[in-house]
Amino acid sequence: MEAKSDSKTAAMHTKPFILVVEDDRQMGGLYRTLFETQEYPYSLVRNGKEALMAFLSGKIDIVLLDLGLPDLDGQQIIEKIRSFSNTPILVVSAREEDRQKVAALDAGADDYLSKPFSVDELLARIRVIERRLKTPGGQATETSFINGPLKILYDEQRVLLNDRSVHLTPIEYKLLVLLSKNVGKVLTHNYIGREVWGYSMDEDNGSLRVYMTMLRKKLNHQLIETSFGVGYKMNRVEDLEE
Incomplete structure (x- = not known):
């Protein structure tokens, strides 16, 4: 598990902590660069078991989840988290069929973004979740x-x-x-x-x-x-x- 925990700026303390669940190394590198540039604190894990352990081990504000993982299907992770937590889950996946999106959302995901995606759109979706965290229910x-x-x-x-x-x-x-x-x-x-x-x-x-x-x-x-x-x-x- 990779963790970004250094507190070089006060801004990172005010932003939500993001758990990134992504097994593709290139995508992991993109997230690493993006979140460090935007000063989001984050942890990066590469399989479902690590994701659940990381979730249980610390204060996670947002889960950024790929569905196609090597050990567990992303939908299983959503269901496990939803069994005890309402932490926002943003699915970012190459699965584009409507039935797969519906299944993830029905399982408890808050939003779904298809790969490939615009970095600006991803950040916008995260900002929407941030606002909801600050003012629950609008x-x-x-x-x-x-x-x-x-x-x-x-x-x-x-x-x-x-x-x-x-x-x-x-x-x-x-x-x-x-x-x-x-x-x-x-x-x-x-x-x-x-x-x-x-x-x-x-x-x-x-x-x-x-x-x-x-x-x-x-x-x-x-x-x-x-x-x-x-x-x-x-x-x-x-x-x-x-």
Whole structure:
């Protein structure tokens, strides 16, 4: 296991500690250069067993995970971590099929980035997770949620857009609340189906698609993003403005 623990700058103390799980040496070199340049503290491991040991041994804020490892499949690692921890997991993998992305997200991954990727996009995804770590659940209290022009008053079951009430059906409201409580995270069709309707939506996503279309139209804002073939997520306004 390679560890970057030196504290040469105060900035590294304020940034999240990243556990990188990657068996490809060239990719490992890229991550090493990137995170040292950007002053992120990190550990680099090359197989699943080392990843689980490193996770249990120290304070890990973000897991950056390749799925194709020599000993354990990445999905197994996600499931093991999720059995006892909510630490954000960003999958970075060459597996591009929708079913593989869905499986990783359903297992508990927070986001999925396909290889090859843009370094700028990777850093942007990490910054999104950082913001979520600093403000869990978005700009929210127990009774309300605020994201740019959108405000949800949970106790009153009211939705405001630019301080004007928005009428939503009960299902639309449930969908919006679910997205708001997982802001920045891709929710798969199956996960949404289980949470809102009580069952998985394996092949029949037609109803969900209709409700999401109507919800986005009523909000009149690009807050809700479609991840084609996978699911939906709510973006933060500041992420859209970057």
